[in-house]
Amino acid sequence: MNLALTVLEITAPVFLLAGVGFAWVKLGFEYRIQFVTRLAMTLAVPALIFTALMKTELDKSALGVFVIAAILGHVLLALVGSVLIKTGRLNRQTYLAPFIFGNTGNLGIPLALFAFGEAGLGYAVVMLAVSAVLSFTLGLSLVAGKGGGAKALREPMVWATLLGALFLWQDWQTPKFLTNALDLIGQMAIPMMLITLGVAIARLTPGKTGLAVLLSLAKLIASVAIGWGLGWAFGLDQIAFGVLVLQLATPVAVTSYLLAEKFGADAEAVAGLVVVSTLMAIAALPLVLSLLIDL
Template identity: 75%
Template sequence: MNLSLTVLEIVAPVFILAATGFGWIKFGFEYRIQFVTRLAMTLAVPCLIFTALMKTDLDKSTLSTFLMASIAGYGVIAVVALGLVRFAGLNQRTYLAPLIFGNTGNLGLPLSLFAFGEAGLGYGVVVLAVTSILSFTFGIYLVAGKGAGSKVLKEPIVWATLLGALFLWQDWQTPRFLTNALDLIGQMAIPMMLITLGVAVARLTPGKISWAIGVSLAKLLVCIAVGWGIGLLFALDHVAFGVLVLQLSTPVAVTAYLLAEKFEADSEAVAGMVMVSTLMSVVSLPLLLAVLL
């Protein structure tokens, strides 16, 4: 009973905020998702990442090991996903990127914080940073068939990660007044991302549900297995292990749908994957947390 209550306390705030965004749209209220997303990704999330890295008490060598584990995890998932796509005869431009990348920002970051505390947040932002860099380079290449190396240099999340890593490495700290201001801005990120997730899901039109169910289930099982295996291989501690498995197992991100729409892949199929995998996560993530805690 205590474990069930603990898991409920962790996941309830996440899904309540997402449900708030979902209900906001269903009640017909205005929500300018482009503005809120830009505010979050340009200002709030970079501040959250920078301050989390700068203030973390985690050992530098431990974070370096976790970074390598995260990159290795995505590498293995990409290889397995490519094999699944080719075996099933699916369109690579449509299905491969959603199979690889999960919602490590809107969903994974708050869960990492609520489940594992500040240490979990520190590890969580590392996975988010890796996901963001790979999504804006390799991910765009998979969907568009062309590189986007220059685009990644324009992303504030990338620079916040590099700057935060530099401050961590050098043991630097910003002045207290600036740290407090950055903290305050960063605190906007998690509620904004969760409400926006609910808004985005509410506006999606699901398509090709039967394929979406099968592919989403395959993604979940592959990502859990890979995260678990990589965590054991790198001998991660309990918190790092839990965050890695949790982050890699998050559902398809809404950004996958936006990329498919922008680069004329099958956006309807990706929308179906976003909705189905997100609904699956309502059950799968609490069960996963029950095992990881």
């Protein structure tokens, strides 16, 4: 009973805030998702990443090991996804990137923070940074058929990660007034991302639902298995282990739909993956969390 209550306390704020965004749209209120997303990705999330890295008290060598595990997690998901897509004779441009990249920002960071505290947030922003860099390079190449290196260098999140890593490595700190300002900006990120997630889900129309269910289930099982295996193989501590599994297990990101729409992949099919995997996550992530907390 205590474990169930703990899991509910962790997951309820996340899904309630996403529900606010969902209800907002269904009630007919205006929500300029392009503006809010740009504000979050250009200002709030980079500030959150930079301050979390600069202020973290996590061991640097432990973070380095976690980065390697995070990269390998994405690589293994790419391999599993490639096999499934080839076996099912599916379109690689449409389905592979959504299979690899989860919603490590909008959903993963809040869950990691509520489940594992500030230490969990530190690992979670590292995972987001790894996922973002891979998404802007490998992800773009899969969907658009061209390299995304130049695109990655234009992303504030990438620069915030590099700068935060530098400050962490050198044990530097920004002046107190600047740190406080960046903290305030970064605090916008989590509620803004969750509400925007709910808005985006409310506006999507699921497509090819049967296939979406199968792929979402396969992604969830593969993600948890890969995260668990890597966490055990690298000997990660409980918090790093939990964040790795949790972040890999997050549902398909809304950005996968936006990329599919922009570059001519089957956007309707990707929308189906986003909606179905997110609904599946509502049931599955509390179960995954209960297993992680009970380690």
